Amino acid sequence: MSHLTGTKSEAASYEFTTLTCIPGNVHHKGTKIQLLDLPGIIEGAAHGKGRGREVIAVAKSSDLVLMILDAGKEGAKNHRAILERELETVGLRLNERPPDITLTKRPTGGVKFTSTVKQPDLGEDPERTVKGILQEYKMHNCDVLIREPVTTDQLIDMIEGNRKYVRCLYVYNKADTVTIEDVDRLARLPHSTVISCQLDLNVDLLLELMWEYLGLVRVYTKKKGSAPDLGDPVVLTEARGGYSIENFCSQIHSSLVQDFNYAMVWGRSAIHTPKHCGAAHLLCDEDVLQVVTKTVAQQRADAKGYTERAQAAMDQYKERKKKKKLKT
Secondary structure, eight states: OHHHHOOOOOOOSSSOOOOSOEEEEEEETTEEEEEEEOOOOOTTGGGTGGGHHHHHHHHHTOSEEEEEEETTTHHHHOHHHHHHHHHHHTTEEETOOOOOEEEEEOSSSOEEEEESSOOGGGOSOHHHHHHHHHHHTTOOSEEEEEOSOOOHHHHHHHHHOOOEEEEEEEEEEOGGGSOHHHHHHHHTSTTEEEOBTTTTBSHHHHHHHHHHHHTEEEEEEOOTTSOOEEEEEEEEETTTTOSBHHHHHHHHOHHHHHTEEEEEEESTTOSSSSEEEOTTOBOOTTEEEEEEEOOHHHHHHHOSSHHHHHHHHHHHHHHHHHHHHHHO
16 A cells, blocks of 8 residues: 555554555556555454454445455465455455346236256256245246356345445565465466565556556547647546446536537547547547537427526526625
8 A cells, every 4th residue: 555655554564454444546547546455354254353344345335356465374374265255245246247137027927037048057947946046035026037157146146136246356465475486376366466565576567457457448538629638537437337428428517418419539439530429439548538518409409308407507597696796
């Protein structure tokens, strides 16, 4: 934490040094990534031991989990498996994606099961297995469509509906205390990297992996007749709405989505520059975007609450004018 952000975070030669959440900002590729240093959790944290639920609650709201492990102690203590088990107990699914299952409730008709592929993990009779699980949750009338091989745990996760799917990067620190063979073995593990904060080894690769796992995309804005503003980009993420122009507009202001007419795009996502795009167009990293809003005539023609919005804007204007008059 201190090495990446410059924020003071207590560090010592013993475990559980951090006692509270310490925030900091990582500056990378012209953007700020908030990094939270959380206290360590122990076995049984998912059930409340050692204030574990408070720590895990913060992790559930994050876009990426950095699991910092000791490269020298991992072989003996197996902290990775313990942490994974505690996070999965509270509903965090690390480096997984939601299963392709569609569940539609109906008032009557019983359970209708359809699968486009074979289901070897659901037993000899997948339909009977699915109906048995649904009966446990008192769901007797619904349509179930499965488009990929799934397990019973994935089906239960979908029914529960409170699982959080988040990317996780396993970071093995103190690489300078183990042999080169151990470093090579740890670095080849899935979703893993090896660093040494003391010797500043491989930290640049860690930042690149963080950027990749977060799925960040920088979009620069441009006014009509002006050069693009390359100083402060709007950052889009895959986990928070995706890369569409509509999501870009919603991050600026909700009214921009309502008044959106079309957009001009310069960059890798455009076949030719500038490209005339709609709200569903997907942006790429370092694209330049110019949003063109509807004219007053177009807003009136749409007739989608234009009168109400115009009246609300006029009321706000009168309220501001009244407050200004009272101050003077």
